[in-house]
Amino acid sequence: MIDICLLGTCGMMPLPNRWLSCALLRCGSNLVLFDCGEGTQVPWKSLGWGFRQLGAICLTHMHADHVAGLPGVLFMVAHAGRTEPLIIYGPPGTNYVVEGLRRIAQELPFPIEIREMRGEQQFTLPGGLRGSCAPAAHGIPCLAYRVELERRPAFQAEKAQALGLPVQFWSRLQKGETIEYNGQTVQPEQVLGPPRRGISMAFITDTRPTTALSSFARDVDLLICESMYDNPEDLPLARANAHMLAEESAGIAKAAGAHSLVLTHFSPKINDPSQAEKAARRVFPATRAARDGMTITLDFAS
Template identity: 35%
Template sequence: MLRVIFLGTAGSLPTTNRNTSAVMVNRDGELMLFDCGEGTQQQMMRAKTGMKALTSIFISHFHADHILGIPGLIQTMSFHGRTEPLKIYGPHHVHEFVQILSALGYYKLHFEIEGVDLEPGDIIKREGYSIQAIKTEHSVPSLGYALVEEKRTGKFNREKATELGVPPGPLFSRLHRGEAIEINGRTILPEEVVGQSRPGRKIVYSGDTRPCNAILETSRDADILIHDATLAKDQQEWAIESMHTTAEEAANLAKKANVRQLILTHISSRYSDDVTPLFEEAKAVFENVTVAEDMMEIEVPYQDRTEFKNKTNR
């Protein structure tokens, strides 16, 4: 299971229907937060994500709308008896940031928080997947992130295995794991009954950024690209000055990268009542585009399946 939950989709300021930046990824029950704007813990409660399984927070940069939700969230987790450690990753000075968090509010945490500074290109390896830090272009030091799963074993051809005299059961499993077996004096190799390895899934989160080559290259053939689309193209000059991206620019990048689905987020408050300008200009360039809404959930299938499942909770 790989699910993306949009807890906050506003740009810079919260609105009546959008919270500040926070995207949660649930991978087989492990929760990861990408940015944590003000009020994120309440959004987690509304989305019923839980907090106990949260292992990591990945900060794109230290603007307030991306980090102010962290102090309240860690205090609530401590109040609920959390003892498992939490890692907070981000650009330089995360360690100092964690020290400041620990000193806020006159409360004593019951679990350890570790701050981990990342450089562009750093890779955090975990079981079955990795998180890659990506150089982005914003008004302060900033990172994007890519969750990249390892390749999966190829499909097992049961009919072929049976034709070769392999009885169903443990020998099937051994072949699928890559072990050669012997049947009636004949060696049967895994490649005789197991297809080519299949890709895992890839999700890219840009954070706040101008369109940049590092995001483009990392996003190639991604299942989902979650990209800054703060403004429409009629605000191009302001997008350049504020170091954000227009919806059209995000769509052009998604098209060049051949991603499967583009999700626009970090939406300016000027589009609070109507995101049509953002959607239409992106749609004109890239077909499979969605403007994120708070509480929107997306199930990410493997590439040998074709349909994404979108769900919005209201």
Template identity: 35%
Template sequence: MNMEAFILGCGGMMPLPYRHLTSVLLRRDGDLFLFDGGEGTQVSLRRLNLKWKKINAIFVSHTHADHVTGLPGILMLSSQVDRTEPLYIFGPPKIAEYIETSRKVLDMYINYPIVVKEITEPGVVYEGDGFYIRSFPLEHTKTCVGYTLEELDRPGEFNPEEAEKLKIPKGPLWGKLQRGESVVNEDGIEIKPEQVVGKNRSGRKFSFVTDTMYLPSIAKEVKGSDLLICEGMFADGCEDQAKEKKHMTSRQAATIARDANVLRMGLIHYSPRYNDKELNVLLEQAQQVYPEARLTKDRMRIEIPYVE
């Protein structure tokens, strides 16, 4: 089952000609999940030629303009295709008012159900086949949340050679063992699943954190992520400004990645004061703490494979 993240925009505060505002699309096989929708989201989606009109759900960190101004266009363009499945939108208080006001003022024609759910406490907000998406609190100048998508454990790997040695004929009995059921072999001996199936294998974890001051508690929430997308808005020397605006430096983001023992971390939501060349300063400072840190860029694709 494939999983991949597409960086639709990596900028913060204001769009630049070469940098749209923060937005990430996560694709898990046929499911599509949008995390934030800053200005320019539609442009990147169309340039990537993704089937974005079938987005299952949108997860909004907070209702500052640089994270939601791309959403009205997404809602309107989604009406250009036949759709019966509802579009779910999750976010902190005010997201329902923003969506409803946008629909009313812009006189949107919407031919599919939109279900908006405001997050008032941390926990699971969305569940699917073999995974769930959970929210957790951040600290910004207004209510803000982070998200993780976590897959359930996968069954262990089936060993056909061992099954044959134990005289279990290939066919339905193999299927039962893989489903966790005991069977009887050709000699009438009971064979248990653990004799031919390995231990459960872990699923994958994707985490999205932006617009927050540094909190040691974030590391616990994103612990063990296969991919953490995390804001690293400022360079060293801007700690006071980051604290005042309740943002993070790239070094603080890297500290979270290190403490959470994540496999990979992509920095996002850069201050417009840094041009693309100057972003290398953010990267170098992050890698001093967490060597696997990387810069994200608009329309970058990041594969999230299973770790066996």
């Protein structure tokens, strides 16, 4: 199971009732943060998920509304007592920006590892999650992220019993280990069922729509995507600033075959995100406009 909280939903600048766009993912006791704009620790504190278990931060790009909150978050994680390493993923230039921001957050009780990526890479996230990234189209290096939680095939006890395997070996086989017992070698596939669909989500923001991004988000359970503009008349502005209309975000979700779409990163001039939701639903009905603090739970299909 995965929980995702939209801590903030605004683009460019925080507003009195809307923090900057960022999402916090929880898998078990592990936390992963996507983007870290100014004041991120404030709605996070209100959420009550704690700070100590933050194991990774995935930054889409180096504009201030996506990274300027990093010192405050690092201080909160430090005060929570973390001593284990914290990994920060991001595009080229991440190391330079993070090192600059850390000049006001130098003394931390945990090491920070910075991993710069150029897209189309896979990496490991806390909690057994598999991460991947792809280039976005924003004029500066920018990444989209995808997170997947695999589901092991079901253990078929009757097959294990037919092979005469004691119960103490069952969990090892379910984890994919090969077992030697009573002169026989037992492979996991001998006692496991067919492959089962896992859970997946994608986080795409600050980009123009591309075919590659639709392919990247193929069949995700949840697509969190920017909706900087809600009015089709703003298309020239969206093109000039390398952002998207709500209906363009919906187009990515539709082409990807996503199961659901949540819109975020609304322009400060958008007072009512429900208009973006209506525009997107004309293209992709399974759309919701995010609100600050919205939490979504993804679970394995029964």
